[in-house]
Amino acid sequence: MKTDDLERQLKAANPYPSQALTALKIAPAEAELGEAIVGGPASAGGGEAAGRTRRSRRPRRIGLAVAGGLAAIVAAVVLVLSGGGGEDGSGRAYAAELIRFAEASPLLLLEGPGWRVQNANEQRSREGVEGTMEFVTGKPVPYESIRVTGHLGSERVAGLLPASVRQRRVELWWRHGSLAEAIGFQRQAPHPHGQRWLKLPLLDTSATVDTRAEFYANLGRPGDRRMIAFWSEDGYVLQLTAWVPDLAAFEERLGWLTKVDTQAWLDAMPAKVVKAADHDAAVRGMLKGIPVPSTFKPSKIPDEGLTATRYQVGASVTATVSCLWFLQWAEARRSGDRPAELEAERAMATSRRWPILREMSKDGAYPLTIWQLAEEMPSGVWVHTGHRHPLLPRAERLGCARLGLPLLPRKQKLQRERGPPLPPR
Amino acid sequence: MPEESTLTEALPRKLAEQRFARLYSEHGREILGYALRRCPEPEDAADVVAETFLTAWRRLADVPLGGEARLWLFGTARLVIANQRRGERRRGRLTEQLRAELRRQLPAEVPAGTSGILEALSGLEESDRELLMLVGWEELTPAQAAQVLGITALAARSRLHRARRRLRARLAEAEGSGCGENELEAKEARR
Numbered sequence: 001m002k003t004d005d006l007e008r009q010l011k012a013a014n015p016y017p018s019q020a021l022t023a024l025k026i027a028p029a030e031a032e033l034g035e036a037i038v039g040g041p042a043s044a045g046g047g048e049a050a051g052r053t054r055r056s057r058r059p060r061r062i063g064l065a066v067a068g069g070l071a072a073i074v075a076a077v078v079l080v081l082s083g084g085g086g087e088d089g090s091g092r093a094y095a096a097e098l099i100r101f102a103e104a105s106p107l108l109l110l111e112g113p114g115w116r117v118q119n120a121n122e123q124r125s126r127e128g129v130e131g132t133m134e135f136v137t138g139k140p141v142p143y144e145s146i147r148v149t150g151h152l153g154s155e156r157v158a159g160l161l162p163a164s165v166r167q168r169r170v171e172l173w174w175r176h177g178s179l180a181e182a183i184g185f186q187r188q189a190p191h192p193h194g195q196r197w198l199k200l201p202l203l204d205t206s207a208t209v210d211t212r213a214e215f216y217a218n219l220g221r222p223g224d225r226r227m228i229a230f231w232s233e234d235g236y237v238l239q240l241t242a243w244v245p246d247l248a249a250f251e252e253r254l255g256w257l258t259k260v261d262t263q264a265w266l267d268a269m270p271a272k273v274v275k276a277a278d279h280d281a282a283v284r285g286m287l288k289g290i291p292v293p294s295t296f297k298p299s300k301i302p303d304e305g306l307t308a309t310r311y312q313v314g315a316s317v318t319a320t321v322s323c324l325w326f327l328q329w330a331e332a333r334r335s336g337d338r339p340a341e342l343e344a345e346r347a348m349a350t351s352r353r354w355p356i357l358r359e360m361s362k363d364g365a366y367p368l369t370i371w372q373l374a375e376e377m378p379s380g381v382w383v384h385t386g387h388r389h390p391l392l393p394r395a396e397r398l399g400c401a402r403l404g405l406p407l408l409p410r411k412q413k414l415q416r417e418r419g420p421p422l423p424p425r
Numbered sequence: 426m427p428e429e430s431t432l433t434e435a436l437p438r439k440l441a442e443q444r445f446a447r448l449y450s451e452h453g454r455e456i457l458g459y460a461l462r463r464c465p466e467p468e469d470a471a472d473v474v475a476e477t478f479l480t481a482w483r484r485l486a487d488v489p490l491g492g493e494a495r496l497w498l499f500g501t502a503r504l505v506i507a508n509q510r511r512g513e514r515r516r517g518r519l520t521e522q523l524r525a526e527l528r529r530q531l532p533a534e535v536p537a538g539t540s541g542i543l544e545a546l547s548g549l550e551e552s553d554r555e556l557l558m559l560v561g562w563e564e565l566t567p568a569q570a571a572q573v574l575g576i577t578a579l580a581a582r583s584r585l586h587r588a589r590r591r592l593r594a595r596l597a598e599a600e601g602s603g604c605g606e607n608e609l610e611a612k613e614a615r616r
Binding site for chain 2: 001003006007009010011012013014015016018021022024025026028029030032033034036037038151184185188190
């Protein structure tokens with residue numbers, strides 16, 4: 001028997017040829033497994049560096065293009081600290097809670113001429129505490145919505161802000177973890193223009209700097225470089241990222257980094273936050289223009305007693321209301337209660353007009369997620385890359401289970417057996 | 426295949442998740458196929474997929490970029506199956522849904538008219554069988570199969586030649602032709 005014949009016989013004996021595998025309808029199960037791997041308690045690795053989260057707040061969906069922070073947003077204990085933009089100057093009295101969190105953070109500011117804090121965020125994750133700060137100069141720097149194309153390792157990006165705008169922002173990110181791992185991970189990231197690492201002095205230590213951290217193949221020309229400095233301090237790994245015209249400009253930014261005391265750090269925080277004491281009033285304001293179901297009570301909206309950005313509070317408010325509507329919708333569909341089903345669909349159809357979502361849409365993609373879910377309610381399916389998926393598991397990812405409002409029967413059963421989820425630490 | 430996605434910005438955690446998502450979406454079914462072809466029950470394949478990608482997530486920095494990622498995943502899946510055979514614990518809870526779907530959608534059937542070659546294949550040494558399956562079923566080149574098995578391309582080609590000869594001999598033996606070249610091969614197979 002010739003080799004070709006043998007190979008033909010062998011191929012024909014393949015019990016699971018690729019077309020049979022393609023025909024399997026297991027996408028939801030696969031997606032669930034993927035999410036469990038990335039988000040489950042066993043996932044200590046992969047991105048050992050936990051992500052800074054200005055827009056989508058640690059999305060954990062696998063292979064899904066829908067933007068939005070979903071469950072992670074709602075679950076995150078966001079500890080954005082506010083002093084009212086520093087307009088009142090120093091000497092402001094801060095609540096003990098704020099001071100406690102400030103003292104638990106690396107008290108660093110970028111004290112370059114004209115630079116200020118645009119945003120700050122701290123949250124607890126499975127890996128520990130992680131936080132971010134954005135420093136900008138000039139006009140506020142908006143968030144970017146970029147489009148990535150191409151193969152891994154040679155990806156190209158479109159939609160970035162112009163270099164002149166990008167270079168007005170510096171990002172500081174910290175988390176508990178290993179410096180060696182953070183650097184090791186960065187070394188594994190695509191470097192389309194090669195790698196060049198340096199040691200540069202920083203504060204009272206030195207930083208390891210990736211001077212060719214462009215990542216995307218169509219970025220990184222002379223006059224527009226992305227650089228990242230890595231160092232560690234008090235158990236934190238810190239990372240300062242900036243687009244700069246050249247290395248000298250990056251060194252200048254590193255030189256501006258200053259250790260400050262709690263008061264100065266809190267004074268520097270931006271105004272666009274909701275203080276803990278103002279939470280209920282802010283929630284009442286955000287609920288204006290939102291139809292709520294009969295099952296809604298303001299107490300269902302989580303209040304951690306902490307200070308958070310309006311974006312985060314808005315996510316909690318709109319997620320709670322949306323989950324309740326989806327709960328009504330799902331139960332109505334199961335029981336054949338068409339009027340209740342239609343009521344939920346019509347209420348969610350107004351979400352495009354909810355004032356807080358319109359406000360949030362300038363800062364992130366969470367509103368888009370709710371709007372897309374609302375649009376799919378009448379069909380009850382979610383179409384992604386040509387495949388139709390049931391809508392309810394998708395809606396569950398608004399964080400409904402974490403809010404104590406699980407939509408899926410198996411999650412409802414789990415919560416009946418084990419009680420509602422514990423509040424974040 | 427070029428793929429488009431909407432992201433916020435390139436950050437370590439986000440990069441990790443993005444990279445893992447790509448690995449999983451591009452190679453998840455291939456690894457499932459690899460596992461299905463080697464596990465006695467379709468449900469066991471779900472555990473292999475879970476363990477393989479859990480390993481990939483934990484060791485993402487070790488997963489090579491580009492096309493070699495696929496080979497790395499095959500190699501990992503091979504070790505996972507070996508461990509599974511040694512009685513390692515299963516990822517039952519992680520894979521509950523996938524196991525159920527595979528149980529429902531994949532009745533154990535042997536393609537018609539292939540029992541002879543499958544029987545011959547099963548009679549080979551594991552190393553021969555694995556090489557033949559990697560080339561025949563996973564459609565790898567000998568050089569790619571070599572990477573999965575951790576041997577040189579030269580050794581893979583040489584082993585593949587011998588494995589084909591042994592398979593041929595076993596088939597001939599089963600068919601009872603017992604003459605000429607096939608007789609020699611049958612002797613070879615018995616060595």
